[in-house]
Amino acid sequence: MATALAPGLTTAPPLYGLVLAGGRSTRMGRDKATLAYGDGTPQLERAMALLQRHVTHAYVSVRAEQSAEPVRARFAQIRDTHENIGPIAGLLAAQARHREAAWLVLACDLPLLDEATLTRLLRARDPARTATAYRSSHDGLPEPLCAIYEPRAREPLCAYVTAGKQCPRKFLLSVDTLLLDEPNPRALDNINTPGEYGPANQTVIGEHAIQPRNLTVQYYALLREQAGRREEALQSSARTARDLYAELAARYPFSLTPEVLRVAINAEFADWSTPLKDGDTVVFIPPVAGG
Amino acid sequence: MAAFHFTRKPIDTQALRMGLADPACGGYATFEGWVRDHNEGERVRGLEYEAFEALAVREGERILGEASARFGIAHAACAHRLGELAVGELAVWVAVSAAHRHEAFLACRYIIDEVKHRLPIWKKEHYVSGDSGWVNCERCAAPAAHTEALSPPGRHAHKHGS
Numbered sequence: 001m002a003t004a005l006a007p008g009l010t011t012a013p014p015l016y017g018l019v020l021a022g023g024r025s026t027r028m029g030r031d032k033a034t035l036a037y038g039d040g041t042p043q044l045e046r047a048m049a050l051l052q053r054h055v056t057h058a059y060v061s062v063r064a065e066q067s068a069e070p071v072r073a074r075f076a077q078i079r080d081t082h083e084n085i086g087p088i089a090g091l092l093a094a095q096a097r098h099r100e101a102a103w104l105v106l107a108c109d110l111p112l113l114d115e116a117t118l119t120r121l122l123r124a125r126d127p128a129r130t131a132t133a134y135r136s137s138h139d140g141l142p143e144p145l146c147a148i149y150e151p152r153a154r155e156p157l158c159a160y161v162t163a164g165k166q167c168p169r170k171f172l173l174s175v176d177t178l179l180l181d182e183p184n185p186r187a188l189d190n191i192n193t194p195g196e197y198g199p200a201n202q203t204v205i206g207e208h209a210i211q212p213r214n215l216t217v218q219y220y221a222l223l224r225e226q227a228g229r230r231e232e233a234l235q236s237s238a239r240t241a242r243d244l245y246a247e248l249a250a251r252y253p254f255s256l257t258p259e260v261l262r263v264a265i266n267a268e269f270a271d272w273s274t275p276l277k278d279g280d281t282v283v284f285i286p287p288v289a290g291g
Numbered sequence: 292m293a294a295f296h297f298t299r300k301p302i303d304t305q306a307l308r309m310g311l312a313d314p315a316c317g318g319y320a321t322f323e324g325w326v327r328d329h330n331e332g333e334r335v336r337g338l339e340y341e342a343f344e345a346l347a348v349r350e351g352e353r354i355l356g357e358a359s360a361r362f363g364i365a366h367a368a369c370a371h372r373l374g375e376l377a378v379g380e381l382a383v384w385v386a387v388s389a390a391h392r393h394e395a396f397l398a399c400r401y402i403i404d405e406v407k408h409r410l411p412i413w414k415k416e417h418y419v420s421g422d423s424g425w426v427n428c429e430r431c432a433a434p435a436a437h438t439e440a441l442s443p444p445g446r447h448a449h450k451h452g453s
Contacts, residue, residue, distance in 0.1 A: 220343050220413060221428065222413075256428065264346050264411070267345040267346045267349070268349070269350075283343055283346070283411075285343065285411050286413060286425065286427075287427035288407075288410060288412055288427070289412065289428075290340075290342075290407050290410045290413075290414070291371075291383045291403060291406055291407040
């Protein structure tokens with residue numbers, strides 16, 4: 001997808017990645033970066049693996065006293081230069097280290113973050129804006145900890161902190177942030193307490209249990225034109241047609257949202273939440289106009 | 292010939308009519324949808340129909356079955372064109388035969404309304420201006436909430452076309 005550039009910019013600024021692992025995990029009572037999900041992978045490691053697929057340089061943001069912790073010590077680190085200002089400290093330190101870079105910032109405590117959510121953010125990125133972020137499916141406010149901050153965000157962010165403010169959501173509201181709808185409304189649920197950890201871990205285990213399935217997708221009318229094909233065979237670990245559409249919408253410039261589509265599985269109308277099986281043929285049905 | 296079918300050739304209504312002949316029927320009603328030369332302020336030069344045939348044929352047969360069950364008619368049939376059509380051409384044909392005219396009219400109306408709402412068929416309009424667009428899809432595409440997006444799934448047909 002072509003991205004608009006600010007006047008004077010001929011290419012988008014390089015994108016670096018930052019996973020924030022400098023928190024104190026007070027409510028969890030255990031270090032969230034090392035908390036294991038699914039097959040036992042610490043969530044910092046999982047977040048770094050997701051990030052590294054998309055950026056040339058990926059760093060972990062840490063406080064100085066955390067730098068020797070074994071999971072954090074596996075990765076390139078950027079140490080906080082400010083204390084007690086929350087997650088903004090990590091971004092400020094990263095921006096100071098590489099002023100020329102845009103930063104894809106991820107919290108380390110997003111165990112349900114998926115590839116489709118990250119891909120959509122990257123595709124929609126507009127370097128002419130100060131930031132690109134999701135609108136929370138819970139309260140409609142910007143999600144600052146799965147977002148892209150352009151180099152032009154550095155000065156207003158410094159001014160914001162100098163003025164004694166530290167809420168990253170309000171910062172995004174104060175600048176010309178490009179806000180997107182989340183393809184998966186649970187992807188950015190952050191998990192802060194032992195009570196939230198159990199159910200989230202069960203969800204991650206469920207996702208791991210799904211082997212990629214062989215699916216056929218057929219496209220008609222507007223979707224056929226936007227996908228540039230009539231049919232494709234693919235492997236996907238999407239659990240439902242809804243997940244599959246989110247995955248495909250991250251790949252193709254689909255203009256239709258699931259709300260206006262119907263779905264058919266094996267040539268019968270189906271529910272969006274029907275589990276997909278190996279060998280299924282899926283068709284997304286744009287608004288019809290027979291007769 | 293199945294009661295519901297698609298064709299890429301002109302619909303032969305005379306031949307199809309014979310399939311509904313029945314000595315027990317005193318009423319025969321048909322509806323023909325033609326390609327119109329304008330739609331929503333645009334001058335239309337022609338149309339292109341595309342269908343998800345496997346599902347549309349099943350759903351079309353279900354609609355004809357529903358019409359029989361609801362209105363007690365003797366026979367019902369529907370044919371729909373696919374591919375490129377010029378202004379004036381016959382795009383969709385519905386026919387019903389029944390003992391009396393009342394149920395024939397009602398069933399004919401029911402069938403065309405359901406066909407337009409439920410069948411996975413799409414229509415691309417080619418305008419005299421050189422532009423083109425998928426009917427009911429282009430305006431759904433805007434990210435902003437549109438009243439259309441609030442309709443229940445599969446109820447996107449508007450008051451245009453045939």
